[in-house]
Amino acid sequence: MQNLRCINKEDWNSTLKRLLVSHLIYATTENNSHLDYELITEADVNRISYNRPKPVTPLKSFFLPVSENVTATNSHGKPRIIIGTPNCDTEGLGILDEMYLDKDFKDIFYKSKRENTILISADCFGILEHCHCLSYGIKPYSNGIADLSILEKGGMMIFRILSTKGEQFLNTLTAVVIPEDKNIVEFIEEKHSSTESLLKEANKGLPDYKRTGSLVSEAKKEIWKKYSAKCVSCGACATICPTCTCFLLIDKPGFEKIKQLDACQYPGFERVAGGEDGLAELPQRFRNRYMCKYVWKPERFNSVACTGCGRCIEACIGKINKNELFMELA
Amino acid sequence: MNTDGNIYKPIKAKLTEVIEESPLIKTFVLVPEKEFSFKTGQFIELSVDSIGEAPFTPSSSPVITDKLEVTVMKTGYVTEYMHELKPGAYMGIRGPFGRGYPVEKFFGKEVLILGGGCGLAPIRSLLYALEHYKDKILKVILCYGSKTPSDCIYKPLFNRLNSIDKFEAYRTVDKADEEWNESVGVATVLLDKVKVNIENSVAVICGPPIMMKFGTKRILEMGYRDEQVYLSMEKNMSCGLGKCGHCMMGKYFVCKDGPVFTYNEIKDQPDIWN
Numbered sequence A: 001m002q003n004l005r006c007i008n009k010e011d012w013n014s015t016l017k018r019l020l021v022s023h024l025i026y027a028t029t030e031n032n033s034h035l036d037y038e039l040i041t042e043a044d045v046n047r048i049s050y051n052r053p054k055p056v057t058p059l060k061s062f063f064l065p066v067s068e069n070v071t072a073t074n075s076h077g078k079p080r081i082i083i084g085t086p087n088c089d090t091e092g093l094g095i096l097d098e099m100y101l102d103k104d105f106k107d108i109f110y111k112s113k114r115e116n117t118i119l120i121s122a123d124c125f126g127i128l129e130h131c132h133c134l135s136y137g138i139k140p141y142s143n144g145i146a147d148l149s150i151l152e153k154g155g156m157m158i159f160r161i162l163s164t165k166g167e168q169f170l171n172t173l174t175a176v177v178i179p180e181d182k183n184i185v186e187f188i189e190e191k192h193s194s195t196e197s198l199l200k201e202a203n204k205g206l207p208d209y210k211r212t213g214s215l216v217s218e219a220k221k222e223i224w225k226k227y228s229a230k231c232v233s234c235g236a237c238a239t240i241c242p243t244c245t246c247f248l249l250i251d252k253p254g255f256e257k258i259k260q261l262d263a264c265q266y267p268g269f270e271r272v273a274g275g276e277d278g279l280a281e282l283p284q285r286f287r288n289r290y291m292c293k294y295v296w297k298p299e300r301f302n303s304v305a306c307t308g309c310g311r312c313i314e315a316c317i318g319k320i321n322k323n324e325l326f327m328e329l330a
Numbered sequence B: 001m002n003t004d005g006n007i008y009k010p011i012k013a014k015l016t017e018v019i020e021e022s023p024l025i026k027t028f029v030l031v032p033e034k035e036f037s038f039k040t041g042q043f044i045e046l047s048v049d050s051i052g053e054a055p056f057t058p059s060s061s062p063v064i065t066d067k068l069e070v071t072v073m074k075t076g077y078v079t080e081y082m083h084e085l086k087p088g089a090y091m092g093i094r095g096p097f098g099r100g101y102p103v104e105k106f107f108g109k110e111v112l113i114l115g116g117g118c119g120l121a122p123i124r125s126l127l128y129a130l131e132h133y134k135d136k137i138l139k140v141i142l143c144y145g146s147k148t149p150s151d152c153i154y155k156p157l158f159n160r161l162n163s164i165d166k167f168e169a170y171r172t173v174d175k176a177d178e179e180w181n182e183s184v185g186v187a188t189v190l191l192d193k194v195k196v197n198i199e200n201s202v203a204v205i206c207g208p209p210i211m212m213k214f215g216t217k218r219i220l221e222m223g224y225r226d227e228q229v230y231l232s233m234e235k236n237m238s239c240g241l242g243k244c245g246h247c248m249m250g251k252y253f254v255c256k257d258g259p260v261f262t263y264n265e266i267k268d269q270p271d272i273w274n
């Protein structure tokens, strides 16, 4: 119980309203059955939707905007609270942290956004069609990276404390207490295991993260040809992916640089002077994304490069399903 | 580099001189506004204001720190704008980036250098560094190939090198003209001429992809071991910081882990020659 806190939902809502004075609050809300983040105003506080899988927008958008002037003054702005992030997204921050906060070259824009944010993840009660986090070793609830995790139980909000920053934040809120009801632990465990069962059932036979690497590197040319046949190089899979971070620096007058999200799925990504291009052909580009996520990044980083959120499957206009590809390879 | 901790921000450098090396190649002499130094083989991102930036390995001596020289071949969008620049203009510099040549590891050894085309730019910087440490190096042999005599850059460099004790320099062209009295053929033909003690030597290769590929093959056939061969790799680059993903070669970010690798380090990575 030491790491648990709770607050009445009514008190929580009024706390949020109070926090709006000093913070920007982004939280998951439902619109036409789509879940997404919304910048919350007083009127929206009771519309926040908790514990639903999965906002349309990946969490990375809060830290790596599609386009950002990285030569401008790094202004901190109001502190932010982000509420409702599923764990596939919080875990996705792992590899972003490794890349953007690396000891040799720290990205000060990313760093201040990270420091300026309190991240309140939400444990998933239920899954969507393409959710497969658990197959890649990611639980449907956060155990780190986020500062807190939130669960709604009747009229009560329960917090699991995941970082000192999260604990300190809760300490400043008067109505937050340590729960006394022993059933709370049971409630949490029951929610966790029932979502895990749903994930296991839905992804029977899907190879796990450890196997993906050898499956991808040993896959025959025909596989890439077959699955890329309907790819139009739109880059939606990379744009929507919580762990895809490639970008391009674009020059503006005054030696200013705009950092613009990019994707290896676009033609010319690896083109060098003289026209040589290792990714000139569509199947090569298509394969590159898989090699990057399941073979190369795992050799280099501790965090996973695919969290199994399934967004790339949902976003693909060619209806290419990477899980079908893996089932075929297995 | 002092840019208030912002890794994306260039420092300004004044273009003080433009040297025409060949019809397509110019050397830019730059004086940075803030302190700037590099290790030989490291590269910089050089920008033309509001146009774009591209990676280049300085061709000047790493020992000189008040100015630097960058030799640029005109090949496309950004380099074309660079070739238009006149002395007095300002350019942007980010860097230095990556891992250059481990010159200290060459001490007590013979250094065989195979270069082609604009690959001589980074090599010139290495030659200056080796000249600086002349007492610690046994021998330096340069084999350089270019397409035609008019594409040969740094003409005075060759005479000077041949006059330095322990240095030998050879040139070849794919296609000779009437005045050419040196070798004819691709760069690797020069390797037949040289005498090296392979056991106690390293080989450095820098040039266009095709030369890197066949040059490496030939050097290995001569008996060099994979870890004795140093390659300077060229990939598409944007950030230079191991973040933007453009330069990935298997698990490596060429900008950060390279651009100089031993053949041993990269031989198992995919698509190393393009």
Ligand SMILES: Cc1cc2nc3c(=O)[nH]c(=O)nc-3n(C[C@H](O)[C@H](O)[C@H](O)COP(=O)(O)OP(=O)(O)OC[C@H]3O[C@@H](n4cnc5c(N)ncnc54)[C@H](O)[C@@H]3O)c2cc1C
Residues within 6 Å of the ligand: A267, A268, A269, A270, A271, A272, A273, A274, A275, B043, B054, B055, B056, B057, B058, B071, B072, B073, B074, B075, B076, B077, B078, B079, B080, B118, B121, B122, B233, B234, B235, B236, B237, B259
């Ligand atoms: C480490 C390193 C050191 C180098 N050192 C030197 C050196 O010392 N001297 C030298 O001359 N060169 C050097 N080069 C090569 C030099 O960087 C290139 O010649 C330069 O980038 C060419 O730029 P450009 O805009 O003129 O050429 P372009 O061919 O116009 O453009 C190359 C860039 O623009 C993009 N691009 C252009 N057209 C397209 C298109 N149609 N679709 C998509 N993308 C496109 C490419 O992706 C690429 O990033 C070095 C390269 C590296 C990696």
Ligand code: SF4
Residues within 6 Å of the ligand: A052, A053, A054, A086, A087, A088, A089, A124, A126, A127, A128, A130, A131, A132, A133, A134, A139, A140, A141, A308, A309, A310
């Ligand atoms: S993939 Fe897992 S963590 Fe992500 S929304 Fe689905 S169940 Fe939740």
Ligand code: SF4
Residues within 6 Å of the ligand: A237, A240, A241, A242, A243, A244, A293, A305, A306, A307, A308, A309, A310, A311, A312, A313
């Ligand atoms: S590759 Fe697909 S499933 Fe994996 S993290 Fe990216 S969007 Fe999610």
Ligand code: FES
Residues within 6 Å of the ligand: B236, B237, B238, B239, B240, B241, B242, B243, B244, B245, B246, B247, B248, B253, B254, B255, B256
């Ligand atoms: S150039 Fe950006 S990662 Fe290497």
